[in-house]
Amino acid sequence: MLKMFSDVDINRPYYDVVFSGSLDLIKGFVIGFIEGNELEGEAIFSDEHHADDEGKFGQLLRLIAVKDKTVRVIICCRFHELISQALEKRKDEIPIAIQSVKKIKGASFGFRYKTFSEEHGEKLKNVFGNLPKGLTMESGYSPEEILNPKAKGIEAYAPLHHYELRARGRVSGLIRSVIDFYGQVEHNSLVELEPIKLEYE
Amino acid sequence: MVFFFAKAKTVIVKAIHHRCGWLPVFLIAAIVLIFQAGVPIPALCAPLHGADSIHDVGDKLSLLWVIPFVGILLSISLGPLLLPRFWHSHFGKVSFFWAFLFALPFWYYYRDTAVYHILHIYLLDYFPFIILLWGLFTISGGILIKGSIKGTPLVNTIMLTIGTILASWVGTTGAAMVMIRPILRANHNREKKVHLMVFFIFLVANIGGALTPLGDPPLFLGFLHNVPFFWVTTALFPHMLFMVIFLLAVFYIMDTYYYRKEKDRLKKIGPLKQEPLRVEGIHNLFLLAGVVGMVLMSGNWKPGNFDVFGIHVQYQNLLRDVAIVSLGLISLATTSKGIREANEFGWFPIMEVAKLFAGIFVTIIPCLEILKAGADGALRPLIEVVRNPAHYFWVTGTLSAFLDNAPTYLTFFNLSLGKLGMTEAMIPAALAAGTVTANPQFISFLTAISAGAVFMGATTYIGNAPNFMVKSIAEESGINMPTFFGFLFKYSIPILCPGFVVLTLIFF
Numbered sequence: 001m002l003k004m005f006s007d008v009d010i011n012r013p014y015y016d017v018v019f020s021g022s023l024d025l026i027k028g029f030v031i032g033f034i035e036g037n038e039l040e041g042e043a044i045f046s047d048e049h050h051a052d053d054e055g056k057f058g059q060l061l062r063l064i065a066v067k068d069k070t071v072r073v074i075i076c077c078r079f080h081e082l083i084s085q086a087l088e089k090r091k092d093e094i095p096i097a098i099q100s101v102k103k104i105k106g107a108s109f110g111f112r113y114k115t116f117s118e119e120h121g122e123k124l125k126n127v128f129g130n131l132p133k134g135l136t137m138e139s140g141y142s143p144e145e146i147l148n149p150k151a152k153g154i155e156a157y158a159p160l161h162h163y164e165l166r167a168r169g170r171v172s173g174l175i176r177s178v179i180d181f182y183g184q185v186e187h188n189s190l191v192e193l194e195p196i197k198l199e200y201e
Numbered sequence: 202m203v204f205f206f207a208k209a210k211t212v213i214v215k216a217i218h219h220r221c222g223w224l225p226v227f228l229i230a231a232i233v234l235i236f237q238a239g240v241p242i243p244a245l246c247a248p249l250h251g252a253d254s255i256h257d258v259g260d261k262l263s264l265l266w267v268i269p270f271v272g273i274l275l276s277i278s279l280g281p282l283l284l285p286r287f288w289h290s291h292f293g294k295v296s297f298f299w300a301f302l303f304a305l306p307f308w309y310y311y312r313d314t315a316v317y318h319i320l321h322i323y324l325l326d327y328f329p330f331i332i333l334l335w336g337l338f339t340i341s342g343g344i345l346i347k348g349s350i351k352g353t354p355l356v357n358t359i360m361l362t363i364g365t366i367l368a369s370w371v372g373t374t375g376a377a378m379v380m381i382r383p384i385l386r387a388n389h390n391r392e393k394k395v396h397l398m399v400f401f402i403f404l405v406a407n408i409g410g411a412l413t414p415l416g417d418p419p420l421f422l423g424f425l426h427n428v429p430f431f432w433v434t435t436a437l438f439p440h441m442l443f444m445v446i447f448l449l450a451v452f453y454i455m456d457t458y459y460y461r462k463e464k465d466r467l468k469k470i471g472p473l474k475q476e477p478l479r480v481e482g483i484h485n486l487f488l489l490a491g492v493v494g495m496v497l498m499s500g501n502w503k504p505g506n507f508d509v510f511g512i513h514v515q516y517q518n519l520l521r522d523v524a525i526v527s528l529g530l531i532s533l534a535t536t537s538k539g540i541r542e543a544n545e546f547g548w549f550p551i552m553e554v555a556k557l558f559a560g561i562f563v564t565i566i567p568c569l570e571i572l573k574a575g576a577d578g579a580l581r582p583l584i585e586v587v588r589n590p591a592h593y594f595w596v597t598g599t600l601s602a603f604l605d606n607a608p609t610y611l612t613f614f615n616l617s618l619g620k621l622g623m624t625e626a627m628i629p630a631a632l633a634a635g636t637v638t639a640n641p642q643f644i645s646f647l648t649a650i651s652a653g654a655v656f657m658g659a660t661t662y663i664g665n666a667p668n669f670m671v672k673s674i675a676e677e678s679g680i681n682m683p684t685f686f687g688f689l690f691k692y693s694i695p696i697l698c699p700g701f702v703v704l705t706l707i708f709f
Contacts, residue, residue: 120679151289153547156374156666157557159281159673160289187392187466189681 014104014175016051016198017080019071021096023047026071029096033083044074049179050186051107051196070099074175102200108138108172109182110194114165120190121145121165127185128169134177141169258314259574266567269303273560274604278663282685292553296560303564318566321512326425327562329522330607333421334372335551336492336525341375342546343485343536348476352388354456357397358449360384361404365445368409369416371489377406377667378544383478385678390470393459398675398682399692400452404445406667407659411441411652415496417665419601419610419654426614427628428647430500436632436648437655440708444656447700482540488528495524545674554666561608568612575619584620591709593617593649598657598701602664602693610654617646649709656701660693661685 019026023046030043051072084098091097111128115121125143144166151160171181178196185191276295280288288295308315350356360383368376384401388394410416412434414424420433499521506513571578578584587596597613618624621643623631630638632647658665662672662685672682683691 114681115679116673116676117679148286148289153549154378154545154670155289155553155673156550156670157277157281157553158285158289158292159669160285161673161677163677189392189395190679 012077012176014074014076015078015080016100016102016104016200017073017075017083018099018101019073019096020069020099021071022069023071025094026073026096029094030073030075030083033086034079037079037082039079039082040077041079042076044179046072049074049196050109050182050193051198074104074179076176102198104175104198105201106172106199107175107178107196108170108199109178109196110168110170111185111191112166112168113188113191115190116161116164118163121163124165124167124188124190127188128167128171131171131173132177132181135171135173135181138170138172141167143167258311258318259570259572260577262567262571262579264571264579266303266307267571269299270561270564270568270608272302273299273557273564274608277557277561277605278603281663281669293556296557300560300563303567307566317511318570319563320510322562322566324509324512324514325518326422327558329425329518330418330421330558330562331551331555332522332525333415333492333496334374334418334554336529337372337375337415337489338378338551339529340485340488340492340532341371341379342544343482343488343532343540344371344379345481345540345543346379346383346478347481347543348478349383349386349389350475350478352384352391352397354453354460356387357384357456358453360387361400361449361452362445364401364405365409368405369412370493372415373406373410373417373665374550374667374670376409377401377671378546380405381671381674382544385675390467391460392463392466394675394680395682396452396455396459396692398671398680399688399696400448402662402668402671403448403659403697406671407665408441408444408448408656411437411655413493415493417655417658418607419658420651422607422611423614423647423651424496424500426611427625429629429632430497432632433651436644437651440648440652440656440704443704443707444700447703448696451696482536484535485532488532491528492525495521495528550666550670558607561605565608565611569615572612572615572619575622578619580616584616587613587616587620589709590645590649591705593646594653594705594709595701596653597650598653598660601654602657602660605663606654606658606665610650613650613654614647617643617650621646645709652704652708656704657697660697661689 027045030045033039034041034043049072051074080098080101084101087094087096087098113124113128115124128137128141128143131137146164148160148162148164150162152162171178175198182193182196186193273296276292276299280292280295304315304319307318360380364376364380364384367379371379381401384397385394388397391397407417410420414421414428414430414433420428423433424430499515499517502517504516506515508514568580571580572584575581576584587593593613597609600612601609618628621640623640623643627640628643630636631640631643633639634641634644659668662668676682682688
């Protein structure tokens with residue numbers, strides 16, 4: 001993830017730019033372009049932003065060359081227009097093209113978690129109950145906590161947990177905040193995350 | 202006939218009146234089974250059958266008598282998965298239901314023979330089995346490994362190896378209880394821990410218990426039925442060594458891969474607070490040695506027996522059981538409360554075993570009798586299908602994976618005896634390899650049965666008692682353990698099954 005701001009302003013406009021071409025080539029070209037022109041901006045590539053909803057089938061189709069290689073890059077702020085002009089000039093030399101550009105209004109992702117540990121349960125409730133600035137929890141999030149005092153201790157043939165916490169919900173907000181929060185919770189093996197869904201203007 | 206139904210109705214009404222909600226269900230179910238078993242209605246009111254010879258019941262029993270045994274095993278397998286809350290509160294009643302469903306018609310139809318068989322299996326199998334498990338559980342629950350070291354791939358591999366070795370001497374449940382928390386502490390900072398718990402189940406909770414009758418319940422049942430104590434040690438050592446080396450190698454590769462992937466993150470978190478490892482309650486190791494000594498003694502010393510309702514109870518077995526109970530009580534009296542609390546020691550697991558096996562041991566009677574009858578019994582097709590050691594390994598193993606491995610072992614143990622026309626008294630001589638009395642076919646069958654029951658108990662959460670225990674402790678430590686089918690398809694089939702295939706090609 002290339003950030004060219006000293007302090008990223010989450011309110012800046014972000015664009016969903018779909019390139020055709022290979023990820024490595026696009027990544028090298030875009031980063032080189034930003035660095036070479038000393039542009040103020042940010043580019044988040046598909047291996048970092050979790051906004052691709054291609055799925056396994058799509059990956060398979062791309063692998064067997066049935067589907068074109070496309071790379072979704074989330075870009076701030078408008079320098080894709082400069083990239084587009086540069087690519088236009090050198091379209092015979094560089095096998096990259098911009099397929100679409102859409103201005104992003106916001107983003108969201110669904111999640112669910114389940115734990116049988118009170119310690120982890122408190123942490124999860126805290127993480128999803130106190131969302132960072134720029135994020136909101138969509139309605140319907142209500143962690144369900146079940147306590148079974150009878151089930152305290154070790155069991156072998158009749159296992160039942162004395163504590164159980166499960167919840168599902170959807171976090172939405174500004175794209176930058178959503179991506180940051182996603183990166184924060186994705187390492188927690190107790191949380192299952194859906195891909196980030198972009199909303200356009 | 203009218204009298205019978207009138208009496209039954211009175212009992213049911215009384216039971217309902219006294220809020221014994223389950224009793225009518227047992228009675229009704231038992232009556233249904235009597236009819237299903239092909240007993241003509243007049244037979245219910247007819248004079249009781251004469252005392253059948255206790256040895257020829259197997260050839261008279263139809264497969265319907267095995268329904269309660271299948272029922273209890275399926276209940277144990279499916280109850281925790283499908284109805285966990287109901288199962289947790291009522292497993293004892295379910296066990297009693299199946300036991301009663303078999304015992305009542307069996308007693309009604311066979312009277313003295315039924316009483317003999319039920320007493321026989323309780324006195325000679327159930328009580329020693331529960332006493333041993335209680336002893337090992339109580340004593341190993343007094344051993345606490347404290348401190349923490351960094352869970353690197355090498356350290357984790359060493360800890361799994363220690364747990365594997367320990368399992369044969371303190372039982373798989375005891376070893377799992379002692380080793381699980383040090384391993385969890387050592388890997389507290391690690392992100393990917395599921396594979397660690399899966400290999401823990403494979404090695405410590407199952408395969409590690411292959412070397413002595415103390416290690417895994419099926420092998421102790423074998424010991425109770427005349428298999429010499431150290432026979433499994435020598436017979437299963439090559440098989441176990443192969444599986445352990447194979448699994449540890451796979452584990453080391455997997456753990457190294459995950460460790461490298463998260464090395465940067467681990468550096469950011471900073472080092473885990475390390476404390477040197479130390480063992481508390483070490484005197485319990487001597488008590489465990491005492492249990493081993495008592496079990497060994499009971500296998501070698503033959504001072505004679507006394508009769509309880511016509512059942513020969515050996516003095517040495519009584520002495521062994523009394524000594525194990527004493528050693529357990531000494532452990533309880535001499536181990537600090539803090540150690541037991543740190544191990545989350547409680548009586549629930551042993552209560553589970555006691556209640557469920559009380560049902561298993563009753564309902565298994567017809568199955569064992571039919572198998573003992575060999576080709577004359579109703580399980581003749583099974584005897585004909587299971588022919589060579591590879592068959593025994595895979596059939597015992599597959600059933601052990603989905604049913605409990607102890608009754609499965611006992612079933613195929615009897616199948617092999619029935620097939621070869623052997624009695625339990627002939628077993629020590631038949632297993633004495635290299636002597637004139639040795640029976641190479643029986644040796645290969647029993648090796649395959651033992652390996653199948655112990656090794657393939659690791660394939661699912663329901664294959665062996667400690668599997669669920671490990672899953673439960675891991676989940677309560679914040680590890681997202683795979684589901685039943687996740688465990689089977691993501692880990693057991695891809696990792697264990699290739700090992701079992703190679704094992705079959707080499708040894709069976």
